[in-house]
Amino acid sequence: MRTVAVVGASLAGLSAARSLRKQGFDGRLVVIGDEPHRPYDRPPLSKEFLAGTLGEAELALETQDEDLAAEWLLGTRATALDHTGRAVRLADGREVRADGFVIATGAVARALPGSEGLAGVHTLRTLDDARALRDELARGGRLVVIGGGFIGAEVASTARALGLEVTVVEAASTPLAGPLGDTMGAVVSGLHTDHGVRLLCGVGVKGLSGEHRVDAVLLEDGRSVPADIVVVGVGARPCVEWLAGSGIALDNGVKCGADGRTSLASVVAVGDCANWYDPRAGHHRRVEHWTGARERPDAAVATLLAGGAIEPGVPRPPYFWSDQYGVRIQFAGNAAEADSVTVEAGAADDRDVLAVYRRAGRPIAVLGMNQPRLFTRVRKELAATTS
Numbered sequence: 001m002r003t004v005a006v007v008g009a010s011l012a013g014l015s016a017a018r019s020l021r022k023q024g025f026d027g028r029l030v031v032i033g034d035e036p037h038r039p040y041d042r043p044p045l046s047k048e049f050l051a052g053t054l055g056e057a058e059l060a061l062e063t064q065d066e067d068l069a070a071e072w073l074l075g076t077r078a079t080a081l082d083h084t085g086r087a088v089r090l091a092d093g094r095e096v097r098a099d100g101f102v103i104a105t106g107a108v109a110r111a112l113p114g115s116e117g118l119a120g121v122h123t124l125r126t127l128d129d130a131r132a133l134r135d136e137l138a139r140g141g142r143l144v145v146i147g148g149g150f151i152g153a154e155v156a157s158t159a160r161a162l163g164l165e166v167t168v169v170e171a172a173s174t175p176l177a178g179p180l181g182d183t184m185g186a187v188v189s190g191l192h193t194d195h196g197v198r199l200l201c202g203v204g205v206k207g208l209s210g211e212h213r214v215d216a217v218l219l220e221d222g223r224s225v226p227a228d229i230v231v232v233g234v235g236a237r238p239c240v241e242w243l244a245g246s247g248i249a250l251d252n253g254v255k256c257g258a259d260g261r262t263s264l265a266s267v268v269a270v271g272d273c274a275n276w277y278d279p280r281a282g283h284h285r286r287v288e289h290w291t292g293a294r295e296r297p298d299a300a301v302a303t304l305l306a307g308g309a310i311e312p313g314v315p316r317p318p319y320f321w322s323d324q325y326g327v328r329i330q331f332a333g334n335a336a337e338a339d340s341v342t343v344e345a346g347a348a349d350d351r352d353v354l355a356v357y358r359r360a361g362r363p364i365a366v367l368g369m370n371q372p373r374l375f376t377r378v379r380k381e382l383a384a385t386t387s
Contacts, residue, residue, distance in 0.1 A: 001099045001266075001305065002027045005088050007078045008104030009033025010042070012271025012293035014061055016102040017068050019301035029070040030096050032088065034105075036075035037127055038062060043290055045130040046154035047323055050137065051162065059127070078105065081246040083264050100266045100304050102297070103243070103254050107236035107272040107288060112146065112205065119213040121230045124151055133231065137162055141228030144168075144217045146205050148175025148189060150322045152233030157324040160195055167198040167225055169217060174201055179320075181335040184355055184367050187348045191325045194351070200225070236288065238273040251275055253286050259312030260300025266307070268300040279314050280364075281337055289320040316383050317365070327351055328372060332379045333365025341367075345374055354378070 004020055006013045009031050017031055033039075040059040048054035073090070080089040087097045109123035122133045133155075137143070143159045145152040148170035160166045168175065175192070176185035192199050204220040208230065217225045238253035248262050249255040254269035256262055258277045262269055271293045275284045287296075296315060303310060319332040335341075338357035345354035346369070354374045357365035363382055368375030 001025070003030065003098040004028070004100040004102065004304070005030045005032065005096050005098035006102040006104060007032045007081075007088055008102075008106055008271065008273070009035070009039055009072070009074060010104070010106055010271070010293070011039065011061060011290065012106065012274075012297060013102070013104035014039040015294050016104055016270055016297040016301055017070055019297045020305075021068055023298075023301055023305055025301075025305060028098075029068060030098065031068075031070050031072050032076065032078055032090065032096065033072070033074045034077040035126060035128075038072075038074070040127055042125075045127065046124055046151055047158055049130055050124075050134050050155065050158045052134065052138070056127070078242050081243055081248065081267075083247055083267070101268075102300065102304065103240075103248075103262070103267065103269040103273060104271045104297075105239040105242070105273050107238045109232070109236050110234050112208065112232045112234070114207050115214075115230075115232065118208060118210055120210070120228060121208065121214050121232065123232050124155060125236065133229075136229050137164060140164055142167070142226055143229045143231065144225050144227040145231045145233060146217065147233035147235070148172070148199075148201070149178070149233055149235065150176070150320070152231065153189070153192070153324050154322060155231050155233065156192060156197055157195070160197055160325070164229075166196075167200060167227075168192055169203065169205060169219065169225065170199070170201045171204045172201065175199070179335060180331065180367060181338065181341060181357070183341055184335075187351070187353065188324075188329060188367075188369065191327060191351060195325050236272065238275075238286065240273055251284065255284060256300075257303075257312055258315065259303040259310070260296060261303050261308050261312075266304065268304045270297045270300045276315070278334075280317070281334060285334075287318045289318055291316075291319045317379075319379065327370055328368075330368040330372065330375045330379075331365070332375075332382055333357060333363075335365050335367075337364055346371060 039061040077091040109125040115121045174186040175189035206218045209216045253275035260268040317333045322329045346352040354371040355367045366378040
């Protein structure tokens with residue numbers, strides 16, 4: 001294998017490039033990214049960067065002395081994968097030929113239909129998104145966050161600390177029910193009400209009002225919530241449209257094995273666009289977490305360099321963290337597979353808790369709120385018992 005093209009220049013793409021060099025690949029390495037920026041860290045965008053306590057230079061993922069001997073093609077989007085011709089076509093007309101490919105094109109924030117061109121309405125996924133939202137929050141006012149997931153919750157926490165009046169609208173009965181389950185989702189989202197954020201749950205959004213700039217969020221039950229700024233945090237979709245017609249299997253992203261291998265030889269996928277097979281759950285799942293983008297490229301690159309001639313290992317249970325209102329929230333595993341959850345340390349009312357999720361009596365997930373030491377111990381035990 002003389003040339004490898006990594007399509008995607010965020011954390012997963014950078015991690016794949018690092019893994020290639022670490023695992024002995026000394027050929028031509030091309031990294032393609034649609035953003036003009038060098039790889040940067042996304043988690044601080046909704047927290048420290050938005051609050052103005054972290055600068056752009058501190059977001060850099062590369063060290064000053066790091067040299068991967070790679071060709072960086074930034075600010076240009078991949079438009080097609082020609083597997084037969086062994087090439088990636090770019091929006092600027094160029095073509096990159098390679099022997100192996102790592103698909104790491106990530107995901108894009110879902111927009112609210114009808115919000116196009118309306119000032120004051122934001123999504124938060126990229127550095128440019130964060131710049132624009134930070135400037136608006138600095139002027140203060142009434143913020144409405146549509147969607148009570150982790151991005152929305154972190155934006156709400158940051159904005160509240162900046163002194164804004166904040167309302168979170170969530171269609172489900174409680175925020176975070178998807179990743180944490182109803183019981184613990186309610187406990188964690190209680191941080192909002194603890195800090196004066198208005199929670200409107202169990203109601204959908206009908207649309208937005210405003211002629212040139214948003215002035216309210218219209219709810220399906222007929223209510224209207226005044227807004228100077230709106231952040232739409234209703235999830236993300238994988239960036240895989242450019243792979244249509246390539247022959248690669250797509251299903252909620254790029255469908256992969258437990259080691260990132262795809263339906264095409266010499267093509268692996270990593271990061272938010274990759275729908276990996278989870279041996280524990282027995283089905284495929286996309287893991288949109290920083291840790292997965294950092295760790296899983298090692299296995300995918302090993303598969304790519306070995307031509308698929310190695311047995312896939314079992315990835316560690318998905319892990320993510322969130323900082324809200326000064327509370328460190330950590331989670332590992334899969335809450336959706338659990339049939340029970342018990343608080344085993346701390347107290348839910350104090351937002352200082354360790355909870356263990358079980359299926360048929362076996363631990364399969366763990367949640368910690370300001371319990372880093374206990375959480376780390378249980379997370380290690382979880383990885384050992386489910387591998």
